[in-house]
Amino acid sequence: MHDLIHYINEGWQPVQQIISEGWRPVLEIAILSVGIYFSLNFVRGTRGAPVVYGFVLVLLCFTVLAEALRLEVLIWLLRSFVAFAAVAVLIIFQPELRRILAELGTHPLFNANRDQRENIEVIIQTVERLADVRIGALIAIEQSIQLQEATESGLLVDCEATPEMLETIFFPNNAIHDGGVIIKGDRIAYAACIFPLSQRQDLAASLGTRHRAAIGLSEQTDAVVVVVSEETGSISHAYKGQLVRGETGEQLRAFLSSILLKPGKPHRMLKWLQHRAPEPVPAGPAAAKLENK
Amino acid sequence: MSLRHLVLHNFWLKIFSIALGTIIWMAIHFSIEHDLYPNFQPRSATAEPAGP
Numbered sequence: 347m348h349d350l351i352h353y354i355n356e357g358w359q360p361v362q363q364i365i366s367e368g369w370r371p372v373l374e375i376a377i378l379s380v381g382i383y384f385s386l387n388f389v390r391g392t393r394g395a396p397v398v399y400g401f402v403l404v405l406l407c408f409t410v411l412a413e414a415l416r417l418e419v420l421i422w423l424l425r426s427f428v429a430f431a432a433v434a435v436l437i438i439f440q441p442e443l444r445r446i447l448a449e450l451g452t453h454p455l456f457n458a459n460r461d462q463r464e465n466i467e468v469i470i471q472t473v474e475r476l477a478d479v480r481i482g483a484l485i486a487i488e489q490s491i492q493l494q495e496a497t498e499s500g501l502l503v504d505c506e507a508t509p510e511m512l513e514t515i516f517f518p519n520n521a522i523h524d525g526g527v528i529i530k531g532d533r534i535a536y537a538a539c540i541f542p543l544s545q546r547q548d549l550a551a552s553l554g555t556r557h558r559a560a561i562g563l564s565e566q567t568d569a570v571v572v573v574v575s576e577e578t579g580s581i582s583h584a585y586k587g588q589l590v591r592g593e594t595g596e597q598l599r600a601f602l603s604s605i606l607l608k609p610g611k612p613h614r615m616l617k618w619l620q621h622r623a624p625e626p627v628p629a630g631p632a633a634a635k636l637e638n639k
Numbered sequence: 640m641s642l643r644h645l646v647l648h649n650f651w652l653k654i655f656s657i658a659l660g661t662i663i664w665m666a667i668h669f670s671i672e673h674d675l676y677p678n679f680q681p682r683s684a685t686a687e688p689a690g691p
Contacts, residue, residue, distance in 0.1 A: 375664045
């Protein structure tokens with residue numbers, strides 16, 4: 347019996363050690379797993395995904411082979427190569443990383459959302475009219491990330507955004523009908539802007555330069571880009587690198603509303619002030635008559 | 640976001656991430672141990688064979 351207790355005590359000690367000090371490996375594995383999860387989620391669906399998968403597969407095969415056959419030189423080479431992999435990742439995912447960093451820097455906590463309700467109607471009206479007569483259009487709505495690079499190639503317009511003005515810009519044979527329009531707030535800021543073309547290989551061959559430019563800009567920024575096809579007259583939108591084609595005006599309105607009219611919680615102070623505001627008193631004789639009734 | 644959504648959304652990707660994280664941690668952990676104690680061998684391997 348005494349031996350059994352002694353045996354249990356001896357066996358219990360490593361378990362106690364793991365419990366008392368085991369939180370560190372658990373924490374490390376948890377941090378690693380979260381990092382891996384977000385990295386995989388980030389890579390999935392980007393243009394660099396096949397490159398990364400291929401790269402990791404080749405690296406894994408070589409590592410297993412080198413370790414199994416104890417090929418010391420190959421193992422050393424692979425270990426040195428991993429350091430360069432970080433640079434390769436930076437180059438492959440440069441546009442995506444730029445967008446993520448820009449999004450982090452422009453968190454909604456520090457930026458008030460502009461109400462773009464009127465813009466949506468202007469854009470819907472414009473694209474519907476242009477689609478009817480098959481005139482191509484490329485409209486980017488700037489959000490929190492500045493479209494600085496694209497504006498450098500464009501022409502400063504700075505006028506109120508109206509369907510008539512947008513139609514005029516995109517009218518064929520016009521001096522500034524080529525390129526895209528950038529809308530900032532409620533104004534047409536720039537026209538004839540050259541947007542960066544998407545380098546994705548998986549895009550349909552039927553997609554023209556206008557659609558590729560829309561995807562390209564949406565890959566690098568958080569802008570919403572609306573496209574009207576000159577050939578088919580179909581309406582599309584690109585957002586965060588995803589292109590949705592063949593939309594109706596209603597579908598586009600619903601999408602733009604969901605992106606541009608973010609339902610933010612009213613500020614506490616604003617809410618308090620609204621609550622404190624006195625009841626509006628109707629003015630004028632008409633109101634007095636109503637009250638007498 | 641519900642707890643159910645938090646767990647079940649991309650469930651297999653999460654499981655795969657945990658598995659990969661564990662493998663990577665173990666590989667690095669044992670590699671560090673090996674670098675720190677290059678002559679370390681498990682007790683069973685160094686134990687002298689018992690006499691007749």
